[in-house]
Each structure stands twice: as structure tokens, then as C-alpha cells.
Amino acid sequence: MLQLDGVEIGMGTEQLRADLSLHPGARVAVLGPSGAGKSTLLDIIAGFRVPDRGHVSWDGIDLTDALPQGRPVSILFQDGNLFPHLTLARNLGLALRPDGRRPDAASRARIEAALDRVGLHGLGDRRPGTLSGGQMGRTALARVLLQDRPVLLLDEPFAALGPALKTEMLALVGDVAAELGALTLLVTHDPADARRFAESVVLVAEGVAHPPAETDRLLDDPPPALRAYLG
Amino acid sequence: MAARPVALTAAPTTARIATLSAAGILAALTLGPIAAVLWRAGGLGAVTPADLDALRFTLVQAALSAGFSCALAVPVARALARRRFVGRGALVALMGAPFILPVIVAVMGLIALFGQAGLVNGALSALGLPKIDIYGLHGVVVAHVFFNLPLAVRILLQGWLDLPAERFRLAASLRLTPWAIFSQLEWPLLRRLMPGAFAVFFVICLTSFAVALTLGGGPRATTVELAIYQAMRFEFDLSHAATLALIQLALALVAGWVALRLSRGAGLGTGLDRLPLRWDGQGPAARLTDSAWIAVAGAFLLVPLALVVARGVPGLVLLGADTWRAAGHSLGVALASTVLCLAWALPLARPRGALLSLAAIAISPLVLGTGLFVILRPFVNPFTLALPVTALVNALMALPFALRIITPAAESTRADYARLAATLRLTRGAWLRLVLLPRLRRPLGFAAGLTAALAMGDLGVIALFADPQRATLPLQVYRLMGSYQMEAAAGASLLLLILSFGLFVLFDRGGRVRASA
Numbered sequence: 001m002l003q004l005d006g007v008e009i010g011m012g013t014e015q016l017r018a019d020l021s022l023h024p025g026a027r028v029a030v031l032g033p034s035g036a037g038k039s040t041l042l043d044i045i046a047g048f049r050v051p052d053r054g055h056v057s058w059d060g061i062d063l064t065d066a067l068p069q070g071r072p073v074s075i076l077f078q079d080g081n082l083f084p085h086l087t088l089a090r091n092l093g094l095a096l097r098p099d100g101r102r103p104d105a106a107s108r109a110r111i112e113a114a115l116d117r118v119g120l121h122g123l124g125d126r127r128p129g130t131l132s133g134g135q136m137g138r139t140a141l142a143r144v145l146l147q148d149r150p151v152l153l154l155d156e157p158f159a160a161l162g163p164a165l166k167t168e169m170l171a172l173v174g175d176v177a178a179e180l181g182a183l184t185l186l187v188t189h190d191p192a193d194a195r196r197f198a199e200s201v202v203l204v205a206e207g208v209a210h211p212p213a214e215t216d217r218l219l220d221d222p223p224p225a226l227r228a229y230l231g
Numbered sequence: 232m233a234a235r236p237v238a239l240t241a242a243p244t245t246a247r248i249a250t251l252s253a254a255g256i257l258a259a260l261t262l263g264p265i266a267a268v269l270w271r272a273g274g275l276g277a278v279t280p281a282d283l284d285a286l287r288f289t290l291v292q293a294a295l296s297a298g299f300s301c302a303l304a305v306p307v308a309r310a311l312a313r314r315r316f317v318g319r320g321a322l323v324a325l326m327g328a329p330f331i332l333p334v335i336v337a338v339m340g341l342i343a344l345f346g347q348a349g350l351v352n353g354a355l356s357a358l359g360l361p362k363i364d365i366y367g368l369h370g371v372v373v374a375h376v377f378f379n380l381p382l383a384v385r386i387l388l389q390g391w392l393d394l395p396a397e398r399f400r401l402a403a404s405l406r407l408t409p410w411a412i413f414s415q416l417e418w419p420l421l422r423r424l425m426p427g428a429f430a431v432f433f434v435i436c437l438t439s440f441a442v443a444l445t446l447g448g449g450p451r452a453t454t455v456e457l458a459i460y461q462a463m464r465f466e467f468d469l470s471h472a473a474t475l476a477l478i479q480l481a482l483a484l485v486a487g488w489v490a491l492r493l494s495r496g497a498g499l500g501t502g503l504d505r506l507p508l509r510w511d512g513q514g515p516a517a518r519l520t521d522s523a524w525i526a527v528a529g530a531f532l533l534v535p536l537a538l539v540v541a542r543g544v545p546g547l548v549l550l551g552a553d554t555w556r557a558a559g560h561s562l563g564v565a566l567a568s569t570v571l572c573l574a575w576a577l578p579l580a581r582p583r584g585a586l587l588s589l590a591a592i593a594i595s596p597l598v599l600g601t602g603l604f605v606i607l608r609p610f611v612n613p614f615t616l617a618l619p620v621t622a623l624v625n626a627l628m629a630l631p632f633a634l635r636i637i638t639p640a641a642e643s644t645r646a647d648y649a650r651l652a653a654t655l656r657l658t659r660g661a662w663l664r665l666v667l668l669p670r671l672r673r674p675l676g677f678a679a680g681l682t683a684a685l686a687m688g689d690l691g692v693i694a695l696f697a698d699p700q701r702a703t704l705p706l707q708v709y710r711l712m713g714s715y716q717m718e719a720a721a722g723a724s725l726l727l728l729i730l731s732f733g734l735f736v737l738f739d740r741g742g743r744v745r746a747s748a
Contacts, residue, residue, distance in 0.1 A: 008576025048650055068653035075654050080647050085669045147655075 007054035018209035029194035032204035089124035262603020272473035296375030297432035306384035310521035326381035333688025334441035340535025370446035430490035436594035546722025557707035566687035571626035580641035600692035617696035625686035676742015
């Protein structure tokens with residue numbers, strides 16, 4: 001269980017409060033207007049920002065002051081998810097060998113398998129610059145598979161993709177999350193993404209990250225804050 | 232109110248320790264010699280009238296050099312900004328070359344052009360006109376203009392090209408007169424850039440030693456730096472040298488502080504190939520003036536270099552064992568300086584590290600050298616350490632440039648990838664080896680090239696420390712000149728030119744090869 005207890009954080013002149021808990025393995029969309037604090041919420045969970053007040057915990061263990069590298073979290077950013085000067089295999093290898101040494105035969109087999117799993121068979125020697133946006137997203141998801149952590153955060157990594165490709169990628173995220181049994185938080189500003197991907201929605205609006213609500217029920221009968229956003 | 236930022240590199244403490252110790256060693260190596268100078272000088276009581284003459288000459292030549300460099304740069308930069316011609320790109324690129332050109336090589340070239348037996352005097356005497364003399368104040372100023380004019384042109388050209396093209400379009404559609412264009416568009420630019428450029432050149436010329444050593448000298452053309460050298464080498468008066476070093480230090484600190492205040496916006500000048508369309512200055516008179524300025528400036532820069540090559544080729548066969556040994560010493564010094572400088576620059580490549588390194592700009596090599604001499608003398612014979620001290624001082628001198636080149640790229644690499652590295656739990660070693668160094672290949676190569684070339688061509692602290700067994704190549708050229716072996720000196724100059732530019736190209740290319748985006 002991921003818990004945010006009385007979390008408060010300043011964002012410039014605004015303030016974000018969060019008091020919520022999320023179940024392991026759940027698929028959650030983080031929805032709200034831009035600037036409301038969706039990415040900030042993810043930053044707090046990933047450890048890139050420390051809240052001014054309150055606690056973050058996973059399975060009862062307090063993570064509030066843990067460094068990002070000490071958290072059970074993998075994350076896909078909007079961009080810059082791969083090191084452009086390393087091959088895909090080297091990029092993926094870092095998930096298995098954080099000391100940067102060359103992976104052994106067993107690890108290489110796992111890297112191959114992960115690339116196969118996301119539909120990039122035999123592309124291990126390519127560099128990210130030679131890939132399409134969708135292929136880069138797939139590579140990053142292959143690395144998530146190798147990282148094998150119980151929480152997966154996605155900070156709009158597919159925002160630049162076209163609608164069809166985005167749907168495809170969300171399906172793949174769903175598969176990866178199911179395979180890992182990971183709690184998955186997907187930041188989006190598109191309610192259709194939420195309906196397609198998530199069983200529940202955390203609404204971030206007007207300075208509050210609300211507790212999760214069932215997706216269809218929330219979107220069919222939006223509360224005032226969400227209605228203002230959806231228009 | 233704002234959230235606490237989180238340190239993201241894998242092992243923040245080791246990174247901090249590296250940065251702090253690099254900064255500590257830097258501070259000890261600059262402040263230590265200064266403290267030694269202060270202690271040894273024992274006040275300003277020993278200042279002689281000759282020292283005051285040296286101070287006056289230093290200020291006058293620096294002001295004249297900076298003034299001429301800036302004033303002449305205006306028409307040249309303007310001509311380059313609004314003319315297109317074959318070879319324009321090459322000429323602009325060449326304007327960057329004097330930065331890594333060994334001073335002694337340039338001096339050889341200028342002597343070949345303006346010297347007693349030079350081209351200009353040959354033409355003058357053929358016309359029955361009196362000869363000119365390159366030695367003294369005007370020779371020092373000419374050499375300084377040779378070095379600083381190209382830099383001034385590049386700074387101005389950058390500013391000119393940064394002016395929005397829309398303004399020239401507007402000026403054309405309003406049919407503004409040339410005077411209106413100058414006063415409305417160009418004069419504000421000059422007022423913004425010129426004070427900083429002038430101040431930077433003034434400081435550079437204050438600490439110029441090799442030019443004064445070769446073209447100055449005598450009671451009427453001695454700089455403070457040269458006086459330090461003379462006190463050490465000829466009077467064997469260490470406390471007099473320290474007193475002079477104190478004067479030089481005060482001078483450079485005040486001028487450096489002023490330059491810093493004024494020099495915002497004066498970059499190294501990149502991306503000068505792009506040429507916005509301009510519609511002004513298309514009359515025949517403007518074309519003629521522009522062409523004349525480009526031709527004169529080009530000749531002033533190119534002819535001395537061409538003469539070094541032309542006169543050096545026959546001299547190459549005259550190179551003796553001494554010269555080759557000196558070349559070996561210089562290569563060793565250049566490589567050691569490069570390694571030292573980069574080892575310093577990497578941990579200091581942070582915004583505050585750049586600030587710290589500015590301390591090194593204001594301090595002259597001869598002040599540092601004097602201080603190190605004072606510190607070393609009780610323990611060893613300082614002359615045996617001539618080469619290591621030269622390598623060290625050159626690394627210090629190149630550090631500000633290396634930091635200016637490396638820091639922006641290091642900062643953006645951290646901004647782009649530190650979070651990713653954290654979630655991947657990369658170790659400090661993997662971050663350095665797999666991310667930071669590969670991402671910094673190009674700037675590291677460029678910085679290494681500059682450092683190596685500067686150290687290769689340096690004729691400063693080595694003159695203080697050297698004995699006959701431990702000359703570097705620039706010092707060897709100076710000695711050959713001093714003993715009137717001009718052909719051998721010309722050959723050694725060409726060798727020095729080849730080695731300096733060769734090292735630069737080698738490192739710079741090395742950074743570009745296989746450096747994929």
C-alpha cells in the first residue's frame with residue numbers, strides 16, 4: 001500500500017496537499033489541469049522532491065526522507081528516458097548492473113527477452129537516436145520490466161505520440177504493469193486515457209490531490225472541480 | 232515555502248568531497264604563493280623610481296593596446312558582418328587562431344614583417360624613406376593588437392549578428408540613412424560591448440610578459456612583469472621581485488575586478504557563420520571601405536604567420552639537439568598541464584566553480600612563479616623543478632577557460648539525466664564513466680586542445696625558473712633569438728607553431744570523433 005499522509009508541498013505561489021492511499025497492483029490515472037501539480041505528486045512519490053510536511057510510505061515503511069535511488073519505484077519521464085549515446089542493450093543493462101559493468105551472459109539473455117517482449121526483437125545494438133518515438137517508449141518499458149519494481153510512475157511519456165500509437169503504448173503499459181503486478185500511476189490530461197487504462201482516478205485540482213475514485217463513475221458524474229476542467 | 236531540493240547523483244558525498252578538495256587545492260596553490268609574496272616583500276619600502284617607470288609603462292601600453300584593438304575592430308567587424316565573399320568563413324575561423332598562437336611565434340612573425348630586415352623596412356628603404364623600429368612601446372602595442380584585434384572582432388561580430396534581422400528590414404523599409412543606422416542600431420551595441428572588451432584586453436595586456444620580454448626591455452619599455460623577471464634573474468633580489476609582484480597583484484586585482492563588472496555578454500564567439508540579410512551599406516563607397524578594412528586586417532594577421540612558415544622551413548634542418556630536447560620538454564609540460572587542468576575542471580564544473588576560477592585570471596604567472604620560488608627555495612633548488620612548476624602554473628592559467636567551456640555542458644547533462652540516473656540507482660563510477668564523460672566528449676576535447684596549446688606556447692614562469700638544461704621550446708626560441716641565430720630561431724618557431732596547433736587539432740578532433748548526439 002502506497003500512502004501519502006498529510007503531505008503538503010509548496011509549488012511557487014501555489015500549494016499542493018495530498019492525503020490518500022493506493023493499493024498494490026492498482027492502475028491509477030492522475031488527472032487534472034496543467035500546473036495543478038500532477039508531476040509534483042509523482043516527484044514526491046519518486047523522491048525528487050521532499051514534502052514540506054507529511055509522510056510518504058510503502059508497505060508501512062516510511063520513505064519520506066529516502067533518496068530517489070532508495071525507493072521501490074521506476075519512472076518514465078516526459079522525455080530523456082534513454083541515454084542517447086548508449087545502445088539499447090547498454091541502456092537496458094543499466095537496470096541490471098547499476099555499476100555500469102558489462103552484463104554477463106544470463107543478463108544479456110534477459111535484456112534480449114525484454115526487448116522481444118516489447119516488440120523490438122534484434123534492435124539491441126541500435127542507439128535511441130535511430131528509433132521512432134514509439135520505439136523509444138517501448139525501450140523504456142522494456143527497462144521497466146528489468147527493473148522489476150512494485151511501483152511504476154508515468155509522467156506523460158507518450159504525450160508527443162499520435163492517438164493510435166498512444167493507445168497501443170497504453171495497452172503495452174497495461175501488459176507490463178500486469179506482468180510486474182506493479183501499482184501504476186499514469187499522469188494524463190486526457191480523460192479518454194483514464195477510461196482506457198485506469199480503474200481509478202486521482203484528481204489533482206485546486207491545490208488538492210484527491211483520494212482515488214472509480215474511473216467511470218467519476219467521469220460520468222464529475223464533481224465541480226473536474227467539471228470545470230472537462231468543460 | 233519551496234520544497235527542499237534533493238541531491239540526485241548516486242553518491243552525493245563523494246561528489247561533494249571531490250569538488251571541495253579540488254577547490255581547496257586550487258585555493259592553496261593560488262593563495263599560498265600570494266601569501267609567500269606578501270611575506271617576502273615586506274611592504275612597499277623597496278620601490279625604486281625604475282619600478283614606478285615600469286608601472287607607468289605597463290598602464291600606458293595596456294591602455295594603448297586595448298584602445299587600438301577595440302577601435303580597429305569596429306570597421307573590421309562591421310565589414311565582416313555585412314559582406315559575403317569567398318573565404319569569409321575561413322577568415323573568421325582564423326580570427327580564433329591567435330588565442331592559441333604561441334606569443335614568441337607571433338613575435339617572430341612581426342619581426343619578419345616590421346623588423347630591421349623585415350618586409351616593411353625593405354619597402355621603405357627601397358623608396359628612400361626612413362626605417363621604422365619594432366622595439367619599444369609601439370612594438371609592444373603592435374604585438375598586443377595582433378593578439379587582441381581578432382578577439383575584439385569576434386566579440387563585436389557576435390554582437391552584430393545577434394541584432395535581430397527584423398531591425399535591418401525595418402531600417403531598409405524606412406530608408407534610414409547610414410548615419411541613422413549607425414546611431415540607432417550599431418552605436419547602442421558598441422556602447423554595450425566595448426567597455427567590457429576594452430577592460431578584458433586591458434587586463435590581458437597588464438599581465439603580458441613574453442611580448443615585453445622580446446619587444447620591450449630597457450628603462451623605457453619595461454613592464455612590471457618584466458621587472459619581476461629582471462629582479463629575479465639579473466639582480467638575484469628575491470625581496471625586490473616580491474615587492475614588484477605585490478604591485479602587479481594589486482594592479483591585476485583592481486583591473487580584473489573592473490573588467491568583471493564590465494564584461495558581461497562578451498562571449499568566446501561561436502556560430503559566426505550565419506549571415507543575416509542586410510540591405511544597408513550597398514553603395515560603392517561602403518563596399519570599397521569594407522573591402523579595404525578586410526584586406527588590411529587579413530594581411531596584418533596572415534602575413535606574419537606566412538612569414539613564420541616561409542622563413543621556418545629552411546631553418547627546420549638547422550634544429551639542434553637542444554631544440555629537440557626542448558620540444559620534448561614542452562610536449563611533456565603541455566600534456567601534464569592538460570591532465571591536471573581537466574582533473575581540476577571536472578569536479579569544479581559547477582556554477583560556483585566557475586566563479587572560483589576567476590581568481591586565477593587576475594593572478595599573473597610571474598606572481599605565482601615568484602611565490603612558488605619563495606616557497607620552494609628552503610627545501611629544494613627551485614631550478615630543478617622548472618618543468619613541473621611550469622606545468623602546474625599553466626594548468627592554473629588554462630582552468631578558467633576550461634571551466635567556461637565545460638561547465639554549461641556538465642550542467643545540462645546533470646539537468647537532463649541526474650533523475651534518470653537516480654531511478655536506475657547508477658553508482659558514482661558508472662555515472663562518470665557511462666554518462667558524464669561521454670556526454671562531455673566534445674567540450675572536454677576542445678578544452679584539452681586549448682590547454683595543451685596554451686601550455687605548449689607559454690613563455691612565462693619557465694623564464695623565471697629555467698636553467699640551460701631545462702628549456703621549453705618557446706624559451707629555446709627566445710635563446711636562439713638572443714644569440715642572433717635567426718635561422719635556427721625561425722625553424723624552432725615553425726616547429727613550435729606546428730606542435731601547438733597540432734596538439735589543439737588532435738585533442739579537439741579526438742573529442743568529435745564518434746561523439747554521436
